[in-house]
């Protein structure tokens with residue numbers, strides 16, 4: 291049992307601020323959280339005065355695969371960069387040496403851990419090989435990984451226009467193999483497949499003995515929205531919801547009112563990527579509307595090639611942008627934003643029984659933020675300061691399932 295004492299904690303799903311409390315960790319789990327001192331016996335007691343304990347961040351949408359392509363094609367349009375199979379990114383991934391791809395992904399994994407991200411959900415391109423590359427990069431690193439793969443072959447324009455064909459046998463086989471290796475399937479867009487193909491993806495995910503996740507990007511830009519309407523007469527969101535039946539959607543930057551109602555009716559989660567959307571200049575998701583509709587909204591950082599995976603920045607940007615949009619200094623609750631970066635991701639993944647909250651029985655994915663540092667000291671509102679001023683260097687200790695993965699304080703003498 292290790293006990294961190296005299297510390298501040300954002301505890302439970304309501305994020306109650308404990309000003310002087312303890313967190314006891316045993317066998318990879320949080321054994322107890324409370325005020326004052328821990329009465330039981332402990333192997334190690336650590337005085338964590340001045341720190342704030344928060345749950346590890348959940349980056350609910352990222353593409354680690356393009357870590358070696360930072361700012362490649364900066365300023366280009368979304369589809370020129372990202373559209374499979376011949377967007378700049380996909381050409382880069384095909385021609386780049388495997389060792390470089392692995393090494394770049396590993397750098398991002400380390401970067402995520404050092405800024406408090408203990409769980410990520412990756413959309414992995416390049417089929418089976420892409421998953422192997424990510425797994426190689428993960429080798430020996432302790433971080434919760436959810437890998438959503440996709441076949442590397444795509445349907446051609448004529449097939450998509452006709453919208454009749456099923457997935458070719460080879461593609462279906464590849465998709466089944468991906469499900470053996472990964473946690474589910476993450477598609478680039480419903481626009482890349484026929485109605486029948488989308489139904490096939492749905493069927494193979496739902497028919498598994500162990501649950502597999504299914505997700506897709508959707509309505510990211512006005513252009514992707516238009517392609518769907520012109521080709522099928524239906525919106526991208528409608529096609530996703532009707533044929534794919536995903537567990538969650540990524541982006542939803544430009545939903546119609548009907549789209550929103552469909553998503554809400556089916557209780558499908560949404561992962562928004564506000565910074566990536568802004569860098570790509572595609573718009574900003576109507577997050578206030580999502581919340582009004584009762585949707586579970588999580589935060590993701592999207593492609594590493596365009597945006598760095600830093601959840602402090604993501605929360606801060608979301609808050610500031612909404613305030614600008616609404617010309618109001620209290621547009622959205624700070625707790626709501628913090629939940630998007632932690633427990634809402636867990637909910638969307640169906641992992642809220644173990645992840646996203648500092649509470650008894652949950653996995654010990656903990657981040658210790660040093661509130662004695664110059665940029666955070668003298669705060670009058672801990673959560674507001676965390677969101678407005680938090681920086682990766684304030685993260686001094688990170689624990690994943692009870693294992694110390696970063697120690698800048700020297701409590702465990704393992705360094706980084």
Ligand SMILES: [Zn+2]
Pocket residue numbers: 351352353413507540592593
């Ligand atoms: Zn994405």
